[in-house]
Amino acid sequence: MALIEIKDISKHFGGLKAVDQVSISIEKGQIYGLIGPNGAGKSTLFNCVAGLYPPTSGKVIYDGEDITGWKPWNVCRKGLARTFQIVKPFQKRTVLYNVMVGSFLKTSNPSEARDRAMEVLKRFNLADKWNILAGNLTIADRKRLEIARAMATEPDVLLLDESMAGLRPNEVDETLDEIRKIRDSGVTIFMIEHIMRAIMTVSDRITVIQFGKKIMDGTPQEVANDERVIKAYLGESYGAA
Amino acid sequence: MDFDIILQAIINGLLTGSYYGLAALGLTLIFGVIKVINFAHGSLLMVGMFTAYWIVKLTGWNPYAALLVVVPLLFLFGYGLQGFLIKPVLIAQRDVREPTEVIIVTTGVWYILDNLALMLFGAEYRVVQTSVSGQIFMLGDYIFPKPQLYGFIITAATSFLLVWFLKYTKMGKAIRAASLDRDAASLMGINQYRVYNIAFGIGAAIAGIVGCVLIPFYYVFPTVGVVFDVKCFIIVVLGGLGSIPGALVGGAIIGLIESIFAQFIASTWTELIVYVVFLAVLFIRPAGLFGEKRDW
Amino acid sequence: MNSGSRRKTIDTVLKVALAVLVFTLPLWIKNPTYMQILIFMLLYAYLTTSWNLVGGFAGVLPLGHSAYVGIGAYTSTILWITWGVSPWLGMWVGAFIAAVVGTIIGIPTLKLRGAYFALSTMAFGEGVRVLAENTVKVGPCVVGGPQGICLPLVPGNNLALFQFVSKTPYYYIILIMLCIALFITWHISRIRPGYYLAAGGEEPEAAEALGVNVSKYKVWAMALSCFMTALGGTFLAQLTLYFYPKQILGLDFSFELAFIALIGGRGTIAGPVIGALLLRPVSEFTRIYLSSVLPGLHLVIFGAILILVMIYQPFGLVRPLSRFYDRMLDALSGEKKKER
Ligand SMILES: Nc1ncnc2c1ncn2[C@@H]1O[C@H](COP(=O)(O)OP(=O)(O)O)[C@@H](O)[C@H]1O
Ligand SMILES: [Mg+2]
Numbered sequence: 001m002a003l004i005e006i007k008d009i010s011k012h013f014g015g016l017k018a019v020d021q022v023s024i025s026i027e028k029g030q031i032y033g034l035i036g037p038n039g040a041g042k043s044t045l046f047n048c049v050a051g052l053y054p055p056t057s058g059k060v061i062y063d064g065e066d067i068t069g070w071k072p073w074n075v076c077r078k079g080l081a082r083t084f085q086i087v088k089p090f091q092k093r094t095v096l097y098n099v100m101v102g103s104f105l106k107t108s109n110p111s112e113a114r115d116r117a118m119e120v121l122k123r124f125n126l127a128d129k130w131n132i133l134a135g136n137l138t139i140a141d142r143k144r145l146e147i148a149r150a151m152a153t154e155p156d157v158l159l160l161d162e163s164m165a166g167l168r169p170n171e172v173d174e175t176l177d178e179i180r181k182i183r184d185s186g187v188t189i190f191m192i193e194h195i196m197r198a199i200m201t202v203s204d205r206i207t208v209i210q211f212g213k214k215i216m217d218g219t220p221q222e223v224a225n226d227e228r229v230i231k232a233y234l235g236e237s238y239g240a241a
Numbered sequence: 242m243d244f245d246i247i248l249q250a251i252i253n254g255l256l257t258g259s260y261y262g263l264a265a266l267g268l269t270l271i272f273g274v275i276k277v278i279n280f281a282h283g284s285l286l287m288v289g290m291f292t293a294y295w296i297v298k299l300t301g302w303n304p305y306a307a308l309l310v311v312v313p314l315l316f317l318f319g320y321g322l323q324g325f326l327i328k329p330v331l332i333a334q335r336d337v338r339e340p341t342e343v344i345i346v347t348t349g350v351w352y353i354l355d356n357l358a359l360m361l362f363g364a365e366y367r368v369v370q371t372s373v374s375g376q377i378f379m380l381g382d383y384i385f386p387k388p389q390l391y392g393f394i395i396t397a398a399t400s401f402l403l404v405w406f407l408k409y410t411k412m413g414k415a416i417r418a419a420s421l422d423r424d425a426a427s428l429m430g431i432n433q434y435r436v437y438n439i440a441f442g443i444g445a446a447i448a449g450i451v452g453c454v455l456i457p458f459y460y461v462f463p464t465v466g467v468v469f470d471v472k473c474f475i476i477v478v479l480g481g482l483g484s485i486p487g488a489l490v491g492g493a494i495i496g497l498i499e500s501i502f503a504q505f506i507a508s509t510w511t512e513l514i515v516y517v518v519f520l521a522v523l524f525i526r527p528a529g530l531f532g533e534k535r536d537w
Numbered sequence: 538m539n540s541g542s543r544r545k546t547i548d549t550v551l552k553v554a555l556a557v558l559v560f561t562l563p564l565w566i567k568n569p570t571y572m573q574i575l576i577f578m579l580l581y582a583y584l585t586t587s588w589n590l591v592g593g594f595a596g597v598l599p600l601g602h603s604a605y606v607g608i609g610a611y612t613s614t615i616l617w618i619t620w621g622v623s624p625w626l627g628m629w630v631g632a633f634i635a636a637v638v639g640t641i642i643g644i645p646t647l648k649l650r651g652a653y654f655a656l657s658t659m660a661f662g663e664g665v666r667v668l669a670e671n672t673v674k675v676g677p678c679v680v681g682g683p684q685g686i687c688l689p690l691v692p693g694n695n696l697a698l699f700q701f702v703s704k705t706p707y708y709y710i711i712l713i714m715l716c717i718a719l720f721i722t723w724h725i726s727r728i729r730p731g732y733y734l735a736a737g738g739e740e741p742e743a744a745e746a747l748g749v750n751v752s753k754y755k756v757w758a759m760a761l762s763c764f765m766t767a768l769g770g771t772f773l774a775q776l777t778l779y780f781y782p783k784q785i786l787g788l789d790f791s792f793e794l795a796f797i798a799l800i801g802g803r804g805t806i807a808g809p810v811i812g813a814l815l816l817r818p819v820s821e822f823t824r825i826y827l828s829s830v831l832p833g834l835h836l837v838i839f840g841a842i843l844i845l846v847m848i849y850q851p852f853g854l855v856r857p858l859s860r861f862y863d864r865m866l867d868a869l870s871g872e873k874k875k876e877r
Pocket of ligand 2: 042
């Protein structure tokens with residue numbers, strides 16, 4: 001039994017089938033990639049899993065339990081933390097404050113939450129910036145903060161929505177290292193990425209979607225060599241990284 | 242109850258509702274685009290009304306001719322208001338999802354305008370005799386007061402023009418884009434804040450139009466705007482903030498409630514019914530009749 | 538002497554001196570008019586601090602809080618006049634009713650975007666006013682319609698019935714209420730609910746993704762805020778001994794609370810106090826000295842001040858003032874503030 005079973009998920013916005021009958025199953029400990037051209041429906045699929053809105057049809061099974069249509073905070077308490085493609089830091093608050101909101105999930109004691117948040121900040125090389133307002137961070141640090149904040153909830157599964165978009169190549173490599181480290185600490189990762197090179201190197205398995213429909217899934221190797229995938233991506237700038 | 246009386250009440254309600262809706266239209270446009278609640282809206286309406294009042298009083302013009310002066314004047318006024326007073330606060334708060342602090346500015350403008358009018362013209366209620374005042378139009382046994390009927394027509398024309406402008410002109414499209422996403426207008430190569438200025442100007446001009454419509458049958462006094470402010474707020478929430486049909490339908494609903502219930506109960510209680518209906522809608526359809534739960 | 542300690546001593550001395558001054562003020566000021574102005578300042582600071590729980594921390598803009606002031610005033614007064622219940626007891630009943638009403642209004646509206654909440658609360662406040670104006674009597678209870686209620690006078694200073702001839706007891710009662718309210722907001726801002734409220738107010742979706750049931754926390758904040766506001770309503774009724782809908786349930790009143798918070802610094806602990814300290818005297822003195830000269834001028838000035846503060850200090854006056862205080866300490870102690 002896979003850890004996450006996404007079964008025939010669809011999401012329609014009015015007449016638009018943003019996600020159409022997509023099924024994915026993710027094993028515990030995997031880094032699972034989700035790719036597809038812009039507007040393919042990747043974020044929408046994430047939002048259905050994370051509870052931002054309920055899917056039009058289909059099911060999400062997590063660890064044997066049906067979590068379809070759960071509210072986002074319940075999904076998070078269940079152990080699935082997510083980041084947003086357009087990062088949403090609490091801009092008027094310090095970096096530490098941002099992460100503490102996450103670490104309060106597992107403790108109600110403020111000083112313990114603070115200690116745990118500082119630990120997380122150290123892991124993500126943000127410790128020296130703890131007192132800076134989140135709104136004043138660079139893009140790269142904002143993206144890092146987004147991941148740190150999610151990790152502060154001590155999740156079992158991390159959903160990453162384009163955490164590397166807009167980063168410089170060396171920053172992409174740093175993030176890839178961080179993602180591997182998170183996986184090695186026992187967290188299953190389900191990530192969306194637009195940058196092909198990035199996702200190919202870390203993923204154990206990849207699903208490709210286009211126009212809301214699943215084209216294929218397989219290992220990075222299989223995906224990279226697939227005609228349909230190349231076509232889907234050739235429509236735009238291949239390997240934008 | 243007599244059927245004729247009810248039908249007459251419906252006619253009155255729709256006629257009244259039309260200028261309520263028109264007043265709410267400007268408010269909803271400004272909110273839809275800039276996400277700012279214009280608490281000075283009633284005061285802009287008052288400015289329009291006083292301008293029209295003096296024009297008619299001093300020149301004896303037809304009240305609708307005053308539109309020629311009032312509309313450009315209020316447009317410029319709204320344009321400047323947004324450009325000089327609101328924009329700096331918006332810029333300081335551009336990271337904030339909803340710049341609620343701006344309402345302090347619009348409320349400050351409300352206080353200033355209403356009290357300047359008080360200082361200039363005194364607190365008395367004024368009426369001016371116009372060429373259409375008190376005239377009626379009969380259709381069968383039903384009475385259509387002409388000023389209100391013209392108001393209805395002007396509402397229809399204004400709404401039509403506004404929708405056309407938003408749909409088919411470049412600036413209109415930019416305004417619509419800006420209402421969906423704060424940065425979208427910049428992407429179209431149009432300065433975001435110019436779009437805001439123009440949207441605010443149009444909203445103010447519409448408030449001015451209402452002022453002209455009201456002149457033949459309504460009192461003018463410095464705080465006349467407050468009467469309409471609260472009504473407009475109820476209407477736009479009822480209809481859905483930012484929605485043009487919502488404003489018109491909401492206006493009609495409030496107008497109908499007022500005139501129909503007035504047949505049965507004291508007018509102070511009809512006011513209460515308006516609030517009860519408003520709260521009921523809030524519980525059943527919190528985002529308003531035409532509102533969407535959209536992420537700004 | 539280790540670095541920073543001189544600065545700290547001066548800081549402590551200044552703060553203790555301020556506290557002593559505030560607690561002994563009635564000994565120096567004998568003029569009842571000035572006492573009244575001071576009491577109102579504290580009352581507004583108290584009400585705005587209560588407002589701030591939801592309006593500041595939860596990041597929404599309630600514009601109908603006079604409804605809860607009114608609920609407090611009407612409940613305790615009616616209970617006293619009709620059944621002889623002491624206002625000291627009645628104020629808790631009023632507060633409880635206000636909390637329930639606030640919850641009922643909050644549940645549908647707090648889920649929506651801020652503007653809906655602002656306008657809905659405003660319309661609700663107006664609805665309550667119209668209701669009060671239309672109600673003269675309910676069963677044995679006199680509500681008084683548009684005329685409002687006059688509280689029967691009790692001779693002398695009567696602590697049990699919350700009526701005093703002297704202004705001094707009122708001063709201390711509201712001062713203690715304000716201190717408690719400030720302590721509550723300070724405490725909340727440091728524990729989990731405070732973090733969750735602020736997070737949910739700023740970026741609801743991000744907060745929800747971090748496990749926060751944002752609307753639940755907002756509704757709690759609303760209930761607590763309404764509860765505390767209603768307590769202030771009873772105080773207002775006992776202080777003025779006369780109230781009527783247009784005043785106690787008025788739109789102007791609700792707006793003034795919001796202004797004080799926004800001018801002072803929304804969502805900060807000191808903001809409401811600073812806002813009340815600055816805005817109340819402005820509105821009182823301009824009203825007293827200008828309204829006889831030229832009616833309306835004081836409100837023009839008031840409006841202009843609001844606009845200027847918002848254009849030059851859109852996040853309120855707490856920030857520049859605390860920066861000023863820091864610089865003053867630096868100058869007095871000859872030491873620099875340590876960056877924590
Ligand atoms: N809330 C929404 N309402 C309407 N349409 C939406 C909404 N969210 C996304 N869409 C549409 O769904 C499609 C898929 O979007 P998205 O999932 O964001 O794509 P991706 O993340 O793959 O780039 C797009 O056409 C987008 O415009
Ligand atoms: Mg996406």
